[in-house]
Amino acid sequence: MTTSDDIQAARIARLEEHAAHQAKTIEELSDQLAEQWRVVDQLRTKLDRLTERFLTLEEGSLEAPAITRPPHY
Template identity: 85%
Template sequence: MTDLSDDTADARIARLEEHVAHQAHTIEELSDQLAEQWRVVEQIRTKLDRLTERFLMLEEGSREAPAITRPPHY
């Protein structure tokens, strides 16, 4: 009976080790994906900041433009 319980325990330990290895691999993949997504978010944030700055500059420029009193086709 000892041999059977040892085999069962060994098989159980092997399954648990396999499960832990699979979980560690999954965690590593998720960590890599999260890091990549964070890089993308930072790139988008930088672009948004530049576009916001550009928009504000254009908006300021449009306020300073002289008013057109008559259409250009006259």
């Protein structure tokens, strides 16, 4: 015969197991989020360097010639 103490103990065990799974999931999500932020920071740094390089190249490029009518017109 199952007593109410046994039922409560089983219920508590299930709740503890559920809490442990949630804690593990939260830790895994936290690790993934930290890794994604590292990637975002790397990409942001790379984008800043590429933007700076592009602007430097643009400044050093020759001016585009004025649009004029070809001499044969």
